[in-house]
Amino acid sequence: MIRRAVTERRVLALRDGRAVELPDRLVTEEPLEIRVHGPNQPGQTVTTTMRTPGHDFELAVGFLLSEGVISGYDDLREVKYCELPDGAEQQFNIVTVRTAAPVDVTPRLTTTSASCGICGTAQVAVLESRVHPLSECDRSLSKSVLMRLPERLREGQSLFDKTGGLHAAGLFDFDGNLLAVREDVGRHNAVDKLVGLALLEQSLPLSERVLVLSGRVGYELVQKAAVAGIPVIAAVSAPSSLAVTTAERFGVCLAGFVRPPTANVYSHPERLDLDG
Numbered sequence: 001m002i003r004r005a006v007t008e009r010r011v012l013a014l015r016d017g018r019a020v021e022l023p024d025r026l027v028t029e030e031p032l033e034i035r036v037h038g039p040n041q042p043g044q045t046v047t048t049t050m051r052t053p054g055h056d057f058e059l060a061v062g063f064l065l066s067e068g069v070i071s072g073y074d075d076l077r078e079v080k081y082c083e084l085p086d087g088a089e090q091q092f093n094i095v096t097v098r099t100a101a102p103v104d105v106t107p108r109l110t111t112t113s114a115s116c117g118i119c120g121t122a123q124v125a126v127l128e129s130r131v132h133p134l135s136e137c138d139r140s141l142s143k144s145v146l147m148r149l150p151e152r153l154r155e156g157q158s159l160f161d162k163t164g165g166l167h168a169a170g171l172f173d174f175d176g177n178l179l180a181v182r183e184d185v186g187r188h189n190a191v192d193k194l195v196g197l198a199l200l201e202q203s204l205p206l207s208e209r210v211l212v213l214s215g216r217v218g219y220e221l222v223q224k225a226a227v228a229g230i231p232v233i234a235a236v237s238a239p240s241s242l243a244v245t246t247a248e249r250f251g252v253c254l255a256g257f258v259r260p261p262t263a264n265v266y267s268h269p270e271r272l273d274l275d276g
Contacts (some may be wrong), residue, residue: 001227004028005054005183006162013264024151025162027079028052029185033094035082036069038102044193045104052166052184053092055193056081059184060095062196067225068130069092124246127223134207134231134251141210141253142233142276145176149212150236156181168214169194169204179209187213188220195228205229217243217256226250232271239266 011024032051037043046069051059057079063157064070071240082094153170156178167187171180191211196202210232211225217239223246225233231252239247239256244266249252253271257264265272 017182027166027185031093032056032059034063035094035096036064036103036105037096037098039100041102043096044103044105049186049189051186051189055182055197056092056095058182058193058196058200059189060097060196061191061199062194062224065195065199066192066220066227068227069103069105070097070099071130072204073199075101076199079200121240123219123223123242123247127226127246128249131250133228133249137231137271138209139174139208140271140273141174141276142273144276145174146210146232146234146255146258146272148176148213149210149234150258151215151260152176153181153212154180157183169249170212171198172210172212174208174210177257184275187215188218188224191221191224195224198228207231210234211239216240218252219243219246222246222250222252222254225252231268234263 005028007026007028009024009026010021013020013022029050030053031048033048036046037044046064061076061079070076076097077100078098080094080096081242082096149172153168156170157168166183166185168181168183169192169245170178172178180194182190184190184193198206201273206229207229209230211230213221213233213235216237217233217235219240219242222233222243234255236258238254239254244254247267251268253268254266255263256266
């Protein structure tokens with residue numbers, strides 16, 4: 001059975017001066033090992049990430065795309081859970097991606113931790129070596145639509161309603177229509193799932209789409225958006241300095257603290273229609 005995104009537990013709840021035992025729902029957090037297997041190569045582990053189960057194949061291919069291990073849909077041959085001996089119980093915690101050509105997974109091109117001490121300048125330089133700045137959009141995003149997006153994302157967070165403990169990433173068109181939402185204990189996983197969905201649907205680049213985030217914006221989220229060709233990011237919280245630098249460099253409009261009626265636009269405001 002596929003692992004569930006929500007885990008049922010009993011908790012001791014303190015209510016009105018009393019201690020009572022109540023049922024509770026927790027967001028599930030489990031490891032997912034992502035492996036790649038090129039022709040005539042042994043399987044290689046790229047990373048193990050803590051994630052909320054669900055949309056694991058999207059997460060795996062989205063992560064590999066953002067890391068530069070694969071460059072597009074044509075690089076994929078097969079995505080599946082690890083094959084186990086007969087009688088062994090499938091834990092659904094290892095995904096193997098078979099590729100059309102041999103791959104080199106070392107060194108990792110990015111980091112998903114804010115504590116590794118990797119130089120930001122070096123990170124952006126590596127990204128520039130394989131990703132071009134985004135071109136101009138044929139249309140701009142109106143200010144009125146931008147202001148509505150966080151609320152629309154919140155309406156699509158079904159798992160958050162159950163647990164109160166998840167990050168979310170949503171993909172919208174420029175008219176404000178929600179196209180897809182992914183929730184995960186890791187905000188970078190939620191974005192990888194969206195990018196992986198687009199990759200598997202062969203709809204990259206996402207040149208007329210808006211990425212909306214439920215929390216803060218770090219470098220790695222702007223990196224993933226740039227790789228996917230997303231021109232606008234809207235977040236309800238703050239960006240980091242490197243996130244803003246990366247957005248400026250790659251032509252991404254980055255708006256933070258989007259809490260109607262206010263927002264801060266940190267880069268490429270020309271992608272917005274401020275009168276609309």
